[in-house]
Amino acid sequence: MTGKKLCVALLGGSYDPVHDGHVALGAYFSSLLQADLLRVIPAGAPWQKGSLGASGQQRAEMASLAFAGLTVPVTIDCQEIERSEQGQATYTIDTLRQVRTELGPQASIVFLMGADQLQRLDTWRDWQQLFEYAHFCVAARPGFALNDTAMPQAVADEFSRRLGTLERIRNTPHGLTYLAQDFAVDISATEIRAALHGGTRANSLVSPLVLDYIEQHNLYKS
Known part of the structure; x- marks a missing residue:
């Protein structure tokens, strides 16, 4: 890869369960960036959320099933x-410090995220300090802008002053x-869990492989 930097996209999330919005976000930015690898990182015990419905191993296995069809190489971290x-x-x-240590300074x-994050x-x-270790690519949502009134001013200012092109981010x-x-993808894991609680398979929101896994392991039942 002479003259071309290694580019690794990171996509974290609870994946409780993983859904088509997660996969679309990873695929979209991996394509834009011509990423060499998409590294999917299931959360451990996310401190800003309550208890999770599936174990760490189950969430990692569901993520592996959901992202398996992408053209970019994928690893579950x-x-x-x-x-x-x-x-x-x-x-x-x-997490970013560890990834940077593994991949080196160049x-x-x-890091990929949605506007809600x-x-x-x-x-x-x-x-x-996050910006000392990674770039940040954000998927907007309908009507979202950096001057959104719900956006903390410090975050908007920091994000705005660091805006760059995809080429610069890639290199x-x-x-x-x-x-x-x-x-913009508007799919909520909360809504999916509610549908599953009610006996609906949520076919249009979740990979069939993941839905089969959920049923096999009796997850998200009422």
Whole structure:
């Protein structure tokens, strides 16, 4: 890969359960960035959410099934689950530090997220240091803008001043941001769990392989 940096996209989430919105987000940005690898990172014990309906291993296995059909190489990174099982906190800043240590200082590391996560970014541990380890690409939602009244001013300012092109993000290690205004997926894992509780398979929102897994393991039942 002479003259071309390694580019690894990271997509974290509870994946409780993984749904088509997660897969679409990973596929969209991996294509835009011409990423060499999509690294899917199931959360351990996300401190901003309540208890999860599936175990760490089950969520990792569901993610593996859901992302298997993408053209970009995909790996399931279970480091946050492993830390959680050891009784350790699982913060994104620690995950990015570990990935940076593994990939070295020159690789382009790109953290993918939705606009809803961006609006809470200032509540994340050491959030301003996150840019020292990765770029951030965000999928907008209908009507969303960086001056959204729900957006913390500090986050909007930080994100705006770091805006970069996809080419620069692809060819530099970290520190830039990108907002995909033309991409938005409105699928809620909460809604999917509610449908599953009610006996609906949510066929249009979740991979058939994942739905079969959910049924086989008797997950999300009322």
